Amino acid sequence: MDAKRITTGIIFLFIGVVLLLSKMDVIEFNWFEVIRYWPLLIILLGVNVLVPKKDIGYIISIGTTCVILGIFTFIGLTTPNQSLLSRIINSRSTVNTNTDDEDDFKDASHFVFAKNTPNTTRATANIDLGATALILKDSTATNLFEANNSAEMAFLSLSTVIDDEHETTINLKGKTKKNLDSKDNRTIIKLNKNVEWDLNFDVGAIDINADLSPFKIRNLSFDTGASSTKLKLGNPLQDSKIAIDAGASSMEIYIPKGVACQLISEMALSSIDVDDSFHKDDETGHYTTANYHNATAKYDITIDAGITSVSIRRY
Numbered sequence: 001m002d003a004k005r006i007t008t009g010i011i012f013l014f015i016g017v018v019l020l021l022s023k024m025d026v027i028e029f030n031w032f033e034v035i036r037y038w039p040l041l042i043i044l045l046g047v048n049v050l051v052p053k054k055d056i057g058y059i060i061s062i063g064t065t066c067v068i069l070g071i072f073t074f075i076g077l078t079t080p081n082q083s084l085l086s087r088i089i090n091s092r093s094t095v096n097t098n099t100d101d102e103d104d105f106k107d108a109s110h111f112v113f114a115k116n117t118p119n120t121t122r123a124t125a126n127i128d129l130g131a132t133a134l135i136l137k138d139s140t141a142t143n144l145f146e147a148n149n150s151a152e153m154a155f156l157s158l159s160t161v162i163d164d165e166h167e168t169t170i171n172l173k174g175k176t177k178k179n180l181d182s183k184d185n186r187t188i189i190k191l192n193k194n195v196e197w198d199l200n201f202d203v204g205a206i207d208i209n210a211d212l213s214p215f216k217i218r219n220l221s222f223d224t225g226a227s228s229t230k231l232k233l234g235n236p237l238q239d240s241k242i243a244i245d246a247g248a249s250s251m252e253i254y255i256p257k258g259v260a261c262q263l264i265s266e267m268a269l270s271s272i273d274v275d276d277s278f279h280k281d282d283e284t285g286h287y288t289t290a291n292y293h294n295a296t297a298k299y300d301i302t303i304d305a306g307i308t309s310v311s312i313r314r315y
Helices: 003-023 031-035 041-048 055-080 086-092
Strands: 112-113 123-130 133-139 143-149 153-160 167-176 184-189 196-201 204-213 216-223 227-230 239-246 249-253 260-267 272-273 278-279 286-291 298-305 307-313
Touching: 003 041, 003 055, 031 055, 041 055, 112 153, 112 167, 123 143, 143 167, 184 227, 227 239, 239 249, 249 298, 260 307, 298 307
Parallel strands: 123 167, 123 196, 133 184, 133 204, 196 216, 204 227, 216 239, 227 249, 239 298, 249 307, 260 298, 272 307
Antiparallel strands: 112 143, 143 184, 153 167, 260 286, 278 286
């Protein structure tokens, strides 16, 4: 009996079974987390070298292999999956101090808001933040716009301009007084549902979770560094434009069933996953729904990014 041959066979059998069950969606296995514990394989190799080539040695070698694979199984099944890109983003431990003009932050605070006026029908929000987890899903009934940051050493500054045609422009800036752990830095933004919005985000390395389905979005733009983005859109207002300029990014975009859409991508290293409602033009590389050209209300999504994973889903 060859212990090395048996342990090698057990390892290959373990990998094959896990891959098969994962492919069949029977289990969800976190390989990235398992790889972090690779030193256990060195321990297994050391055990196989040290134990005697006798019956007791075979038992020890095979038993150690089963124990280590059991540990891998526990780690892989109990640790939530997270993309490699998200790990890179979350590994950023500090946020650089913002060097904007100090005058913008004389009245800075953790919570800022813009008052609503009865005549306001359209608004533009220019949001300039550093590295933060951005959450946008709730509405505000009393104000036009609200923003709140949870970090003790992070501050927000907001200014508003109202023109003669009852359109409001909101400028939101974020700043940290010193280096800050990005895991503790979360910004929550609320919008008024009765107003048509143009939203422009200029942000650093962030996680974005934006449910915009309750709101009237005319145009939306993101200029980000490394980011993990989950974006849910509602029905478009005529020809609504979504523009995303990003570095290394992971994007999940959800649009309503039946809504016309065109995706234009200019990405270096990327993967795009769309449903059957999209058709890819082999010449241009654009993804377009069959009802796009005849629709009066539709989304034009343009993504210019580096290493990017894009997924568009219906709901």
